[in-house]
Structure formats: C-alpha cells, structure tokens
Amino acid sequence: MKLGDGVEQAIHSVAMLAGLSDDGVLSAAALAAFHGVSTSYLLKHLQALSGAGILATVPGPKGGYRLAKATHRITLLDIVLAVEGPAPAFRCNEIRQRGPSPVGAHMFAKPCNISAAMLKAERVYRAELAKTTIADIGVQLTALDDGSIAARSCAFLEIHERRTAR
C-alpha cells in the first residue's frame, strides 16, 4: 500500500496556511521554499486541494492560497482524498469470474467476499483519518513546541504573507 509524497506536502501546507491572517495568502513558491520541496510538484497538489474546496485561490501577481474553510472542518481524510483521488486502494478486477468453466452470472450478483473484507478495512482507515482535523494538528503542535517552531513560522509569514482584500 502506498501513498504519494504529495500527501505529506499537502498536509504541511494546509497546516502552514492555518497561520495566515484573515486577509492573507501565501504563494506556492513561498510554501515550497518553507518545506524545501519543488514548487512545480507542490503546485499540482495545491491545485488538487483547491479543486476539493479545501483551499481558495486568489489570482494575480499578488495572489496565492488560503484556507477555504475553518481548520476544524478540514480533516486528514479530506486532504488524502484530494491528493490521492477517491478510488479505493484495493482494486477488484473480478478475477473470480475468469478462467475455465465459468459459473452462472447469478453467483456474482453480490460483491466478492474478499473484496468486501478489503473495502471494510479501508472504511475503518478512512474513518480514523476523518477523526483528525487541521485544528487538532495545530493544538498538538503547540503542545510540543517550546516556542521555536511558532517563532520560525511567524518570521517566515511576516516576510512572505501577502495581504489582499477578500
């Protein structure tokens, strides 16, 4: 089972945008610089997050990204599905129906029980991801922080945040 590198980048980017002022945005280049990743690669994921209604885009040379909704309404599941797509990890190709001596189609009216067990585990996985919001991530980070992580983010935002009329 594999998730792309974009998931880590997307979650950290959303968490970073949670620190903006009400009328602030950050460019993709600034988000990429802060996380030490490729801007073009990150841009793809930021666009996926916009498409999923997690981020809002302010166009133009002074534009950038901000959150489209409150941090307690954005879950890790929302971000994973935006970046990775909604398809289940387990793909059932119905190989049970192939091969010699086919069985009558009525026997395949119900989903394969192997597929059902695999998809049940994915539902449990998704439900667990849906329990953690970006607001929770922020609270947890604050509890760990001796002040240096917050100071670093604030110093970066002071230089790179763009103010825009909403």
Place this chain on the structure above:
Amino acid sequence: MKLGDGVEQAIHSVAMLAGLSDDGVLSAAALAAFHGVSTSYLLKHLQALSGAGILATVPGPKGGYRLAKATHRITLLDIVLAVEGPAPAFRCNEIRQRGPSPVGAHMFAKPCNISAAMLKAERVYRAELAKTTIADIGVQLTALDDGSIAARSCAFLEIHERRTAR
C-alpha cells in the same frame, strides 16, 4: 492510496490452495489459468507468499504450491504485507525539518504529529485486515454458494492437483 493488482491475485490463490488434499500441490500455471492471469506475474506473488511463510513450495517437475499453515492462521494482513512489503503507506520525509531558518534538532526528537496521525490510521487498517482469515473467507464463500462455485473448483482440482509425498 494504492494496492497493486497482485493483492487480489494472491488472496484468491491462497483461498484456492485451501481446497487441496493434504498431499496435493498446484502449479503456478494452473493457479494462473484458473484466475485468468499471467503466470509470470502471478509467480512473483507466489514467491513472495513463500518467502513470508504462507505458502510452501515443492520443487521439481511434479511440484507446485500448497499452504504452509492452517487457513485460520493466515490473515488478509499477512497476504497484503507479503505482496506489498511491510513499509507504511505514508512516507514521512521529514519536510518539517527543511526550508529556511532551521529549528533546533531537539524539537524533532519526537515524531511529527502529522506522521503519527497518519500511521495511527494505518495501524487501525492493519488491525482490521488481521481480523479476517482465509478460513473465514472460505466459510463466507460456502454461505453464498449454491454449489456451483464449489463444483467448479473441485472439477478444476481433480484435473490439475498433483499428489506428492510430504
């Protein structure tokens, strides 16, 4: 999140091998023919299942595969980990430590809370997969079957099963 096609093939193959006589084996070619898949591709997964101690291999021209342990001791998780490898789906590249104005290393002694939340969901996923055994899959299939699925498997095994002294 993605699982390879090999997972479906591996689970169905293990379930098929559960129907063998005590001294029976099936060749990779027969397993591939029954499931309508490529022998060379399936072989890779059968070897992974052998490496994980789920299947036993009987070498030679009359050889093949059989289960290496009882069906109630083989879980879907065992098969998924054998085929996909043990690495977590979420890869933390520690991008929190990159970028400008590094924070002191002591702040990164504990795992990132984003990584911790992602890995917690994977533990829940794996625990769910570990609840279903190949014995369960067999019982569920029998409950669904009007007899035609069992008849098909038996007819196939009658032709293709190889008897071998254990």
